[in-house]
C-alpha cells in the first residue's frame with residue numbers, strides 16, 4: 001500500500017517565511033491527485049517535501065506505513081518528473097532510461113526488459129539511440145516520464161511537467177499521462193500519483209481528485225465534478241472553470257417572507273432550500289456566483305429571473321461566444337452557442353438587452369468568510 005498522508009505538514013523557510021501552514025491530506029493508494037493553485041501557493045514546496053528535496057518544519061509525511069520525514073529521497077520509493085525534463089545531455093535515450101536502474105545495481109537483462117517496456121508504452125522505441133538535443137520538447141518529456149516509470153515507484157511525482165510545451169503538445173501529453181495511469185491502474189500496478197500544476201484544465205481532466213491550494217492552505221479537496229458544482233468558497237469557485245464564474249457583490253432582501261437576490265433593479269427569487277440556508281444573511285454583504293453557461297441573454301429584458309443591461313463586448317471562440325453585459329456597475333459574462341450569438345451581435349453593441357439565470361445554479365458567499373452559504 002502506498003497511501004500518502006500529510007499530517008499538519010508545515011514549511012518555514014530559513015528567512016522565517018511560513019510557506020505551508022499545517023496542511024492535512026490523505027492520498028489513496030493508486031490515486032491520481034492533482035495539487036493546483038496560483039503561483040506562490042506552495043504547490044512545489046509541498047511536493048518537494050514529499051520528494052525529500054526540502055526539509056519538513058513541522059508535522060509529518062507518511063508513505064505507506066512509514067513516516068518519511070527523515071528519509072533520503074532515494075529511500076522513499078518515489079520517482080519525479082520535472083518541468084525542465086532534467087535529462088543527461090551526453091547520454092542516449094536508452095542510457096537515460098537505464099541510468100537509475102544501473103545505480104540501483106539491477107541485473108543487466110532486467111534493465112533491458114524494463115527499459116524496452118517503458119519505451120514501448122511511451123512510443124520511444126525509434127528514439128532509443130538519440131541524444132536529448134536531437135529530441136523535440138514532447139519527445140524529451142516522454143523520456144523524462146519513461147525514466148520515472150522504469151523505476152516502478154510506489155509514488156510518482158510530477159512538478160508542472162508540461163509547462164514548457166506548446167498548447168497542442170500539452171493537450172496530447174496530458175492524455176498520454178492520464179492513459180498511462182489508467183492502464184497501470186487496470187492491471188493493479190498504478191503508482192500513487194501527485195501532480196502539481198497551475199493549469200486548471202490539467203487539474204480537471206487528469207485528477208481523480210484535486211487539492212486546491214492558496215497561500216500555503218488547502219481550500220478544498222474533491223473530485224473535479226464536485227469542485228466545479230459545489231465549490232466550498234469563493235476562491236475555489238473563481239479558480240476552477242474558464243471563463244471564470246461571475247462573482248459579484250450582491251444583496252439579499254426579504255419581502256412577505258420570500259428571500260430574493262437583488263441585482264440592479266431586479267429581484268431573483270431564491271429556491272426553498274436556499275431561502276432556508278441564507279435567511280440570516282438578509283441585509284448583510286454577500287457575493288453571488290453564477291457560471292457563464294447559466295447566464296442566458298435575450299432581446300427583451302427578463303421579467304422574473306433577470307433584468308436588463310448593456311451589451312458591451314463579445315469574444316468569438318469559434319464554437320461559442322463569450323458575451324459581456326453591463327448591469328449597474330458590474331459586468332456579467334455569458335457563454336452562448338455561436339449561431340444564436342451571431343444573430344444578437346448583428347443588431348450591434350452598446351444597446352440594452354435582457355439577461356436571466358436560474359437561482360438553482362447560483363451560489364451565494366458570505367462576504368466576511370468568503371464561504372459558500374448555499375451548500
Ligand SMILES: Nc1ncnc2c1ncn2[C@@H]1O[C@H](COP(=O)(O)OP(=O)(O)OP(=O)(O)O)[C@@H](O)[C@H]1O
Pocket residue numbers: 013014015017019037038039040041042043044045046198
Ligand atoms: N528558499 C525559499 N526561501 C524563502 N521563501 C521561499 C523559498 N522558496 C519558495 N519560497 C516562497 O514560498 C512560497 C511558495 O513557493 P512555491 O515555489 O512552493 O510556490 P508554487 O505554488 O509552487 O509557485 P509556482 O507555481 O510559481 O512555482 C512563495 O511565496 C515563495 O516565494
